[in-house]
Amino acid sequence: MFNLDVLIRPNIKSLVPYSSARDEFKGDAKVFLDANENSLGSPLTKWYNRYPDPLQWAIKEKLSIVKGVAPKNIFLGNGSDECIDILIRAFCEPGMDNIVIVPPTYGMYEVSANINNVAIRKVPLTTDFQLDLPALEEAVDERTKIIFLCSPNNPTANSLNREDVEILLNNYFGIVVMDEAYINFSRQKSFVLELEDYPNMVVLQTLSKAWGLAALRVGMAFASEAIIGVMNKIKPPYNINQASQDLVLKALDEVDQVNEMIRLLVQERTRLENTLPGLNCVLKVYPSDANFLLVKVIDAKKIYKDLLEKGIVVRDRSNVILCDDCLRITVGTEKENDALIQALKYHNNP
Numbered sequence: 001m002f003n004l005d006v007l008i009r010p011n012i013k014s015l016v017p018y019s020s021a022r023d024e025f026k027g028d029a030k031v032f033l034d035a036n037e038n039s040l041g042s043p044l045t046k047w048y049n050r051y052p053d054p055l056q057w058a059i060k061e062k063l064s065i066v067k068g069v070a071p072k073n074i075f076l077g078n079g080s081d082e083c084i085d086i087l088i089r090a091f092c093e094p095g096m097d098n099i100v101i102v103p104p105t106y107g108m109y110e111v112s113a114n115i116n117n118v119a120i121r122k123v124p125l126t127t128d129f130q131l132d133l134p135a136l137e138e139a140v141d142e143r144t145k146i147i148f149l150c151s152p153n154n155p156t157a158n159s160l161n162r163e164d165v166e167i168l169l170n171n172y173f174g175i176v177v178m179d180e181a182y183i184n185f186s187r188q189k190s191f192v193l194e195l196e197d198y199p200n201m202v203v204l205q206t207l208s209k210a211w212g213l214a215a216l217r218v219g220m221a222f223a224s225e226a227i228i229g230v231m232n233k234i235k236p237p238y239n240i241n242q243a244s245q246d247l248v249l250k251a252l253d254e255v256d257q258v259n260e261m262i263r264l265l266v267q268e269r270t271r272l273e274n275t276l277p278g279l280n281c282v283l284k285v286y287p288s289d290a291n292f293l294l295v296k297v298i299d300a301k302k303i304y305k306d307l308l309e310k311g312i313v314v315r316d317r318s319n320v321i322l323c324d325d326c327l328r329i330t331v332g333t334e335k336e337n338d339a340l341i342q343a344l345k346y347h348n349n350p
């Protein structure tokens, strides 16, 4: 069975976290002389002389309403990339433990594991980009602390079959990370409302994609209070800066505008899905639940270069397993997508 206490690295379990001035005194006071801030103010708005709320409660309260998850089950990171790194550092003993990833998938799981000297076991997706459950069962051992899943998956754009994910969640008692960076573009429902059923699950989402706030660097982890507690223990004390916190609070009031952008992007995605297969150089457009398309072309390296010459940059994924001659193309504005279509149409006759 799942037992958080045995999964956590012993040094993290016994860690005494850094206690900031903001942690030690919470409440109303008139005079703050506890944090060595500049008492006179700042060249910017007044409150930027003060350290931000380490646990970002104002944001979590608002997110809680948007997501239907209690504030105590939310962790905010400096991008979901920070959440990934913190999870690996919380659970994986360098040189001893391992993680499992299912390539082709998001690159940061592997990079973060490598930085932390944590072994990586790769269990490739099937040719239709789904989980290979028997191979996963084979790959996991008692030192496998985390399995990273990504759905909709980057760069393949599809969602994983829900039943497969559920089988995994019900039979593997390490941590299962569900990276849902693209969930807002998906036909599938999020796992974020299933936290009570799966105490070993961590759902990652981000404000970088559908919310249009990549520059602010804010990612979210949703999990049991116990897992969130472990993550809070090891995060840098002020990991979300005050400028980002202020802007995120404002942005969270604009759910309608974000939903409208999602609608438009999905509409443009459908247009590209319908148009690109008619072009000579396109062999296949894979089904997408995200804001990008994986497109198999006749000569990916050549087309990548041709597009660059026309000022259009896409992602060449042709060196990635199961993605021979594939480009990953973000859905752009209507005009940008027109430019892409034109460029691909005439790429052999400049």
Ligand SMILES: *Cc1c(COP(=O)(O)O)cnc(C)c1O
Residues within 6 Å of the ligand: 078, 079, 080, 081, 082, 106, 150, 153, 154, 179, 181, 205, 206, 207, 208, 214, 217, 218, 219
């Ligand atoms: C873009 C992306 C992220 C990165 O999110 P940040 O919050 O910007 O760090 C995480 N996971 C996947 C699968 C992504 O594609």
